[in-house]
Amino acid sequence: MLPVVYSDYKIAEQIVEDPSTAPIPNLHKAMFAWVKKFTRNSWDLTASDIQTLRDVGIADSEIGVWAQFAAAQSVFVMMGDGGGVTLDDGNEVGAVVGRDRPTYNQAEGGLLASAPGSAGNTVNAAENMVAWIVTDEACADFQPAAVWAKKRYGFVPNLLKSISSDPIASQNMMSAFELLEAPQSETLSPRQHALVRALVSDLNRCAYSAVTTRALLQQFKDGDGLYEKVTGPWNPDDWNQNDRLVLSFAIKTARNAYKIVESDAQEFRDAGLGDEGYVDVLNTVALQTAYDRMANSLGVVADDSPVLTVKLSAA
Amino acid sequence: MGYIRVINEDEATGTVAEDYTYLAESYGTLFGFAKTPNVYRTSSLIPSYFRYGTLLNRFITNNGKKPAEGGPLPRVLVNFGVAAFSACFY
DSSP: OOOTTSSOTHHHHHHHHOGGGSSSOHHHHHHHHHHHHHHHHGGGOOHHHHHHHHHTTOOHHHHHHHHHHHHHHHHHHHHHHHHTOOOOTTOHHHHHTSTTSGGGGGGHHHHTOOOTTOOOOOOOOOTTOSSSSOOOTTSGGGHHHHHHHHHHHSSOOHHHHTTTTOHHHHHHHHHHHHHHTSOSSSSSOHHHHHHHHHHHHHHTTOHHHHHHHHHHHTTSTTOTTHHHHHHSSOOGGGSOHHHHHHHHHHHHHHHHGGGOOHHHHHHHHHTTOHHHHHHHHHHHHHHHHHHHHHHHHHTOOOOSSOOOOHHHHHO | OOSSOOOOGGGOOHHHHHHHHHHHHHHHHHHOOSSOOGGGGGGTTSHHHHHHHHHHHHHHTTTTTSSOOOSSSOTHHHHHHHHHHTTOOO
16 A cells, blocks of 8 residues: 555556656655665665665664565565455555556566575675674663573574664564464474475575574485475476475465465365465465565674574474 | 455454454554455464564554654655565555
8 A cells, every 4th residue: 555655646656667767756766776676686685785775864773674664565465465365445556556557567577586596695794793784782672582582592693683773673573483483384394384484595595594494404304405405496396296386386475476376275275285274385485585585685694503493403 | 355265353263353453453543444454364364473464563553553654754665665566466
């Protein structure tokens, strides 16, 4: 839903076509340029993109907030497309930028750019910094999150530190971390859940998450080489029927969620995975993608250890 | 609605019911919506994911008190940008 900021809904079309030529303030153009990369190819964002925003007067704390808003919307987008939800009453902008519009297909280039097997960007943050933006993990509001993380993982992940200035955002991320630890339905297996996380994170070219997803897969009986198998060139014949279904849907959701159709959900029902399994995969992809994009866009330095619960690490 | 079964307000129980109440108040107060937006319903089959959607709402609305404010431009434009560049018609 486009808030009442611009005078004409047609501006929405122009922003999608090319924000640099839309009749909007330069500050808005800079934001949309950054958001476009965040959404379509977050792995291409660099420290100089952060500097570009600073140069137009955006504080590091605000950049961090934008990353969180963008991550939140990434989740909503996948829920909208994955659920095939109908527009709420009065959603005119949805009709403006909808599937029948020419601009719809312009998402192809960026969203399909990711290729399996990408190692992700190596982040070079300044010394003693956990990201390209300044963080404040010593602040009082962040301490409950820090205590929680140390108890659960044995350390405070850098991704959590990257949003240390905002207590509500910290709470969101804590919840997301917990949700990403395991499947939330009985039909998706822990192994399938871990495979989805690794595959999606690789599609997002997120070096930060690779540390964790690789370690997560090693806990399984066929764990040796499993990370390389799922992040290597995609070959459907390498997988059994249900794994193939789950992973194919994960790829579609991560790369071009707008192409999800009702038969995708029906395939889950036909395979016995049900709507619950479908929702579980959809949310796993959404959460993993949201936080991969945050890590990529803020240049979060990979942790020395995987983000695994203390119990799992000791196993 | 949509590709999958959802749990709507009239059949929700437990935390899903609690979250529907919060979301209805948030959207009703802030945006004048008559009911919870459809996008949240996708996850209604799994309470933990539905709760996460509620947490996201709390974040972008400052606990349901007001639309995203602060910063040099309306932060909700960031949301709009992500949706638009994802070709998400919703």
